[in-house]
Amino acid sequence: MINLNQAATTWPKPACVTEAMTAAFSAPPPGQFRSGAGGDGADVMEDTRQQLADLLGIGNPGRVFFASGATDAANALIRGLPLAGRRVLASQTEHNSVLRPLMNLRRHVGKVDIIPCDENGTVSPEAVSAMLEDPAAAVFISHCSNVTGAIQDLAAIGEIVHRKGAMLVVDVAQSAGCLPVGADAWGVDALIVTGHKGLFGPQGTGAYYVRPGLTLEPFRFGGTGRNSSQLIYTPEDYEYEPGTQNLPGIAALGAGIRWCLSAGVENIAKQERRLIARLRDGLRSLPGVHVYANGLSETGPVLSFTLAGLSPADLAYILSGTYDIRVRAGLHCAPLIHRALGTENGGTLRVSVSALTREAEIDQFLCAMGEIAAAQEVRS
Amino acid sequence: MSAFRIVEIIPSRERCAEAGWYAWDFILDTPVDEALILSLRPFGSLLYLKSLSRPFFKVESDVSLIKGLVGDNFFRLSAHDSRRDLVQEVERFLAAAPDTNGKQ
Numbered sequence: 001m002i003n004l005n006q007a008a009t010t011w012p013k014p015a016c017v018t019e020a021m022t023a024a025f026s027a028p029p030p031g032q033f034r035s036g037a038g039g040d041g042a043d044v045m046e047d048t049r050q051q052l053a054d055l056l057g058i059g060n061p062g063r064v065f066f067a068s069g070a071t072d073a074a075n076a077l078i079r080g081l082p083l084a085g086r087r088v089l090a091s092q093t094e095h096n097s098v099l100r101p102l103m104n105l106r107r108h109v110g111k112v113d114i115i116p117c118d119e120n121g122t123v124s125p126e127a128v129s130a131m132l133e134d135p136a137a138a139v140f141i142s143h144c145s146n147v148t149g150a151i152q153d154l155a156a157i158g159e160i161v162h163r164k165g166a167m168l169v170v171d172v173a174q175s176a177g178c179l180p181v182g183a184d185a186w187g188v189d190a191l192i193v194t195g196h197k198g199l200f201g202p203q204g205t206g207a208y209y210v211r212p213g214l215t216l217e218p219f220r221f222g223g224t225g226r227n228s229s230q231l232i233y234t235p236e237d238y239e240y241e242p243g244t245q246n247l248p249g250i251a252a253l254g255a256g257i258r259w260c261l262s263a264g265v266e267n268i269a270k271q272e273r274r275l276i277a278r279l280r281d282g283l284r285s286l287p288g289v290h291v292y293a294n295g296l297s298e299t300g301p302v303l304s305f306t307l308a309g310l311s312p313a314d315l316a317y318i319l320s321g322t323y324d325i326r327v328r329a330g331l332h333c334a335p336l337i338h339r340a341l342g343t344e345n346g347g348t349l350r351v352s353v354s355a356l357t358r359e360a361e362i363d364q365f366l367c368a369m370g371e372i373a374a375a376q377e378v379r380s
Numbered sequence: 381m382s383a384f385r386i387v388e389i390i391p392s393r394e395r396c397a398e399a400g401w402y403a404w405d406f407i408l409d410t411p412v413d414e415a416l417i418l419s420l421r422p423f424g425s426l427l428y429l430k431s432l433s434r435p436f437f438k439v440e441s442d443v444s445l446i447k448g449l450v451g452d453n454f455f456r457l458s459a460h461d462s463r464r465d466l467v468q469e470v471e472r473f474l475a476a477a478p479d480t481n482g483k484q
Contacts (some may be wrong), residue, residue, distance in 0.1 A: 175480075314438060314447065315457075321449045322434040375431040 002325045002361045007146055007302045007332075007352030009196045009203060011148045013256065014356070017200050022256035024248035044247055048254030052304075054209055055199075055257050055265065056172065056191065057182035062211045063238040066250060070173040070194040071097040073208035076240075079108050079170060080216035085139035086110040089128075089166075091152075092117040092340060093145040096333040098171055098192070102140065115139070117340050120293040121148035124185040125156040131300035132164040138189075139166050147337050147350065148292055149276065149299030151179060158187040167214070171309060173197060173206075177260040177355075178301050179269050189214055197216050198268075198301070198354065199260060201253030204246060216240070260355070268355040272301040275362055279303050282366035292341055292348060304341070304348035309376050312349040323368040327351050384410035386471060393457070401445075403458040404467055406474075412452045419477060420446055423470070446470070 003011050030044065045066070053061035078101045090102055092114050102112050115131045116370040117123045123141060132139070139161045144151050154170060161168045167189040172181050177198030183191050191209040195201030209215045215235050222242035233239070260268065280303060283289050288308035293299060307315055312329035319325040330347040331338055338344045351365065385408070392403035417437045418430060424441030435450040443463040448455030459466040 314436065317447060318429075318432065318434075318436050320447070321452060322432065322436075371433060375429050 002323075002364060004351045004353065004357070004361065005326045005328045006354035006357065007197060007350065008328055008358070010198065010354045012198050013040060013200045013358055014259045016255045016259055017202075017252045021202065021248050021252040024251040030247060040306065044251045044254065045241075045245065048250050048257065049207075051254050051257040051261065052193070053209075055181070055261055056176065056193065056209070057180075057184050057186075058191075059184050060207055060212050064207050066245055067206045067208055068204050068246070069097075069196065069206040070171065070192050071101075072100045073192040073194070073206050075101045075105075076170070076208055076219040077192065077210070077216070078102060079219045080107055081138065081167065081169075081190065082212075083109045083137050087135065088112050088138050088140065088268060089115050089131050089136045090140040091115045091123045091142065092336045093121050093123060093142050093147070093150065093152075093334060094140060094336065095142065095146055095171065095173065096335070097173070098140050098142075099336070100110060107244050107307055110137070114336060115141070117145075117150070117337060119342075120295045121145040121150035121337055121340065122296070123150075123152050123157070125153060127159055128157050129160045129164075132160065132166060132379055135164070136166050138169050140169045140171065142171040142174065143181065144172075144179060144300035145334070145337060146174045147304050147334050148296070148341070149302040150293060150296060151175070151300055154186040154188075155182075162187055174302070175300055177257070177265065177268065178272055180265050190216075195249070195253040195256070199253060200256030200354075202249045205249040205253040208293070218242070259267075271355060272353050272357075273298060275347050275357055275359065276301060276364050277301050278325070278359065279351055279353075282362070283369065286369055287377050288373055289369070293344075301354065301372060302350055302352040304343075304350050306343065306346075306348055307373060307376060310372070311346045313346070315349050315372065318372060319365075319368060323364070325365055325368060327365075384408045384416070384474075386474060389467060389471065392458075399458075401458045401460055402464055403456060405454045405456050406470070407454045409453070411453050412448050412455055417448075417450070422473070423466075462467060 049061045049064045052064050074097050085111050102109055115123055115127050158168050169190045170188050171192040173194040175342055176193045189211050193207050195205030196203040218238050218240055220242050224242055225239045280291055283291050283305050290306050292304040316327050316329035320328055328350045381418045384462040386406055387409050390405045420439045423446055427438040429436045439446040443460040444466050445458045457470055
């Protein structure tokens, strides 16, 4: 099977990820000090927290908290940040993991307005500035579009957001491990990350970051923590990781992040850009194919296109059933960006790569697409 | 039409669907062939890409969509919420199809 749906979940994973998961299951449960365990050996959670901070340009790893993925992280932030009754902005490129909590947690968020993007999925700093003419509490924006691969200029956008007195909340679900992320350099107030995409972790892992000094009301309360006799919390002693954590998953996520750091995110970005360029050039040479976001010089590891006469869903069905190539068809859980692309009806076919995608797989995909496009041409 | 039986009808396992429709896979005891595809025309307009290495078909109406590949032992039915009864209708339709090999 050729997986060109890496933007959904990366597969295959580096061997070290599987080994870390297996090792975590094979070892006895880590000590909870009250049982007398502890002592030597690395702490899986603190180690992975540090790796995440290093990868994402975060100076204070103590403000990184584990979650089950981007949706969980977004819910924690949207419920916990001081947004109730206040206007919030979200970019047109946002994923449902952010849009749905923003638009449904009505007790926690005021009015939600959308910052428009262009036909490539780019959100300009000027568009952000214009939308901030009226005050807003926060701006939610993805670093990299999961539909077109557009990369937002977060340094410029962050500067504007802060000048206007709003918080900058960045979703790096699609870029972490694939593109350099500079949370502190961009002045990020809060950040959303998932583990199962470019970081090569298992599904069910992720995290969020809240900058020092910004109080977040916890999303959940429960077991674990510093003081078993304490029942009521105050903002001064909030804890954000209640309950038994997904340690095997966090161990595997840590291994995936280490793999990315060791490969070098800049190198990964360069390699993925080369693969996407090969895809783009190959697809644009085929009859009936329309590739989106052609106006971008650099993108993340995804590319969207359509083929005249066949819906993206049918094309994905043929690619899977006949060629054993997995891609993704439809709106990709980011419904609003399709208004800018003109693809609200049926969406696009998205091809996405990882650091482990081989050039030969891209060529096999292009060969399959050549056959399908030719068959379509015969029909028309 | 080749004789075939519906072995099982399985609700789609897709957890991230697009249009809010419902979908089922019809598992057959015989691979999909052209006769079966043509027989499904009463359910909508037929798109049949014969020149593909494995021909693809789609029978589409406003409320339903049947698609599959020649040689697979299944095809997929999607239906609008208001027409979930189409599962039974397609099942009855296929059960009543002419049987040339003595199967029923």
